[in-house]
Amino acid sequence: MKKLSKMFIALTCVGALLAGCGSGNTAQTQTPAPAQKPAQEQSNSGSTTKTSGEPVTAVGSTALQPLVEQAAKDFMAKNAGAQIQVQGGGSGTGLSQVASGAATIGNSDIFAEEKKGIPANELVDHKVAVVGMAAAVSPQVKVDNLSKQQLIDIFTGKITNWKEVGGEDMKITLVNRPKSSGTRATFSKFALDGKEEAEGITEDSSGTVRKIIAETPGAIGYLALSYFNDTVKALKLDGVEANAENITSNKYPVWAYEHMYTKGEATGDAKAFLDFILTDDVQKKTVTELGFLPITDMKVERDAEGKVTQK
Amino acid sequence: MGHRTEGVNTERQSMIAQKMLTTNKRQKTENITGRTIAMICAGLLVIVVLSITYFIASKGLSTFFVDGVSFKEFLTHDKWDPEGEPSAYGVLPFILGSFFVTALAALIAAPLGIGAAIFMTEIFPGFGKKVLKPVIELLVGIPSVVYGYVGLTLLVPFIREQFDVLGFSLLAGGLVLALMILPTITSVAADAIEAVPQDLRNASLALGATRWQTIWNVVLHSALPGCLTAIVLGMSRAFGEALAVQMVIGNTTKLPGGLLDPISTLTSGITLNMGNTIQGTPYNNALWSMALLLLAMSFIFIVILRLLGRKRLAK
Numbered sequence: 314m315k316k317l318s319k320m321f322i323a324l325t326c327v328g329a330l331l332a333g334c335g336s337g338n339t340a341q342t343q344t345p346a347p348a349q350k351p352a353q354e355q356s357n358s359g360s361t362t363k364t365s366g367e368p369v370t371a372v373g374s375t376a377l378q379p380l381v382e383q384a385a386k387d388f389m390a391k392n393a394g395a396q397i398q399v400q401g402g403g404s405g406t407g408l409s410q411v412a413s414g415a416a417t418i419g420n421s422d423i424f425a426e427e428k429k430g431i432p433a434n435e436l437v438d439h440k441v442a443v444v445g446m447a448a449a450v451s452p453q454v455k456v457d458n459l460s461k462q463q464l465i466d467i468f469t470g471k472i473t474n475w476k477e478v479g480g481e482d483m484k485i486t487l488v489n490r491p492k493s494s495g496t497r498a499t500f501s502k503f504a505l506d507g508k509e510e511a512e513g514i515t516e517d518s519s520g521t522v523r524k525i526i527a528e529t530p531g532a533i534g535y536l537a538l539s540y541f542n543d544t545v546k547a548l549k550l551d552g553v554e555a556n557a558e559n560i561t562s563n564k565y566p567v568w569a570y571e572h573m574y575t576k577g578e579a580t581g582d583a584k585a586f587l588d589f590i591l592t593d594d595v596q597k598k599t600v601t602e603l604g605f606l607p608i609t610d611m612k613v614e615r616d617a618e619g620k621v622t623q624k
Numbered sequence: 625m626g627h628r629t630e631g632v633n634t635e636r637q638s639m640i641a642q643k644m645l646t647t648n649k650r651q652k653t654e655n656i657t658g659r660t661i662a663m664i665c666a667g668l669l670v671i672v673v674l675s676i677t678y679f680i681a682s683k684g685l686s687t688f689f690v691d692g693v694s695f696k697e698f699l700t701h702d703k704w705d706p707e708g709e710p711s712a713y714g715v716l717p718f719i720l721g722s723f724f725v726t727a728l729a730a731l732i733a734a735p736l737g738i739g740a741a742i743f744m745t746e747i748f749p750g751f752g753k754k755v756l757k758p759v760i761e762l763l764v765g766i767p768s769v770v771y772g773y774v775g776l777t778l779l780v781p782f783i784r785e786q787f788d789v790l791g792f793s794l795l796a797g798g799l800v801l802a803l804m805i806l807p808t809i810t811s812v813a814a815d816a817i818e819a820v821p822q823d824l825r826n827a828s829l830a831l832g833a834t835r836w837q838t839i840w841n842v843v844l845h846s847a848l849p850g851c852l853t854a855i856v857l858g859m860s861r862a863f864g865e866a867l868a869v870q871m872v873i874g875n876t877t878k879l880p881g882g883l884l885d886p887i888s889t890l891t892s893g894i895t896l897n898m899g900n901t902i903q904g905t906p907y908n909n910a911l912w913s914m915a916l917l918l919l920a921m922s923f924i925f926i927v928i929l930r931l932l933g934r935k936r937l938a939k
Contacts (some may be wrong), residue, residue, distance in 0.1 A: 330639040339757050375899075401899075401900075402899050403899025403900040403909075404899075404900055405899060405900040405901045405902050406899050406900075407900045407906075408902060409903045428902055429707075429831075429902065429905055430902040430903075430904055430905035430908075431902055455625075468854050486790060490707070491875075491896040491900065492705070492707055492897065492908065493707070493896075493900035493901050494900055495900065509708075511875065512876045512878055513875060513877035514874045514875065514876065514886060515874070515877075515888070515896060516792070516870075516871070516896075517870070517878065517895065517896045521776070521871065524776065525792075528781060529784070529790070529791070534803065620833075
């Protein structure tokens with residue numbers, strides 16, 4: 314009896330430890346699984362002359378992931394035998410995986426030049442879409458427009474109450490993305506002129522950030538335009554609304570390219586896939602449907618240093 | 625105890641002797657293959673553990689040996705800004721956050737868990753074993769992200785309205801974690817209490833002790849190492865938990881100021897940033913160092929468990 318109970322304790326311990334380990338890992342293991350299955354199914358259906366059938370892996374930015382996933386699905390439906398596997402993991406993962414050769418395509422929200430430790434000269438940039446970002450506030454905040462200076466003062470912690478910018482008497486709560494996030498880098502660079510943000514609530518996923526902003530009175534954060542819905546309100550910046558027209562002409566400056574990097578020039582299926590994403594079919598339909606702006610609509614061009622030129 | 629093992633041994637020996645008479649080749653090969661498979665499994669396990677430790681250590685230590693961050697600065701400074709100029713790698717806020725939230729969770733869950741264990745073994749054993757225990761163990765199966773989401777949807781707004789604060793706080797993290805480690809503590813403690821010999825209870829009652837005196841002075845006293853094991857096990861789970869805590873704690877990198885302040889923990893710091901940093905950069909290495917710290921902590925927890933186990937054996 315004693316032995317048995319001891320063994321049971323040991324088993325419970327092991328079980329508890331396993332449960333503890335398992336729960337922590339779910340986030341990482343979840344993403345690759347669904348992407349792999351359709352690719353394998355495709356490989357069984359035989360290959361045509363058009364595609365080589367070599368598996369193409371696209372890893373990285375979670376913001377870009379839905380777009381690439383949809384495009385991959387359409388691409389594989391059109392080209393039997395093509396295998397495109399799409400995984401998340403973050404822009405940093407995408408860039409380092411493609412640089413090390415572990416992935417064919419590295420998805421990223423930011424230029425490779427902006428990340429330290431990436432051999433940017435070895436990578437070829439394919440810009441596939443543009444995404445705008447805007448300051449998001451909870452609907453209770455009765456402010457619609459902020460000047461850039463006001464926005465900077467809010468995010469650096471100088472202004473701490475909405476009444477200082479013409480709103481109600483309500484405390485301001487900052488909702489940030491982690492320091493390494495690509496969205497944070499873009500917002501900080503183009504909306505805050507690179508000023509360092511004060512500490513606030515930090516959450517990783519845009520969905521959670523939106524939920525927190527919607528439910529916390531007086532909260533302010535920033536989101537990609539594809540994440541806005543009825544629960545959060547987008548603020549105008551210096552009176553300019555964050556819409557397609559203003560972004561394509563750079564009147565509204567807070568936007569970023571969605572990049573798909575390859576190591577060296579793209580070849581084979583990877584090239585065919587990248588060309589496919591740039592076709593009007595994808596750009597006019599999938600890209601806009603998912604809340605991005607077609608790269609083909611842009612009237613300006615911006616380089617890694619942030620210099621803007623007319624196209 | 626010695627007497628009983630002897631009995632079992634002789635019984636086994638006679639059984640084995642009987643089998644020996646009918647030994648054939650098949651049994652022998654089965655024996656050998658069984659042993660080989662067991663050895664391979666054990667060997668693989670050892671290799672996996674060693675290589676994980678080596679991998680995390682080699683990555684985590686390069687913060688100090690390759691990037692030249694001083695060990696003291698890493699552990700004792702409170703400024704965390706790996707991408708800034710100049711960069712700062714103080715993880716003290718994360719360490720303190722992890723410790724505080726774990727301690728708070730243990731403070732809440734330990735009395736509750738041991739209380740529930742006493743209830744289901746001593747006070748109401750029939751209902752306890754048939755209904756309460758399975759129900760509590762069911763809580764283990766809920767994914768941590770669900771706990772986090774429930775915390776984010778119910779607990780955080782509740783705290784915000786009650787105390788007129790943000791809601792994202794040490795308190796929210798502690799409460800969510802307490803709920804998560806409650807089943808571990810309860811079931812391990814219940815097993816420990818159940819293992820206390822019935823003779824002790826009878827003797828205590830015979831001496832005129834009340835039921836409560838028996839539970840408090842005799843049963844709990846002899847089950848103490850087991851209950852401590854339960855608490856340490858719960859704490860080690862709480863210390864390593866990432867997702868649920870990350871969602872309700874606010875992840876603000878500053879020294880914790882009070883129960884209602886947002887803080888961040890080692891695990892949330894790692895999960896928030898790992899995907900966006902480049903392998904081999906000082907930032908990424910610093911995250912690995914934090915992981916190494918977590919690994920070291922889990923070793924410490926295991927050592928504590930071992931010591932507790934030895935104490936029990938010594939008795």
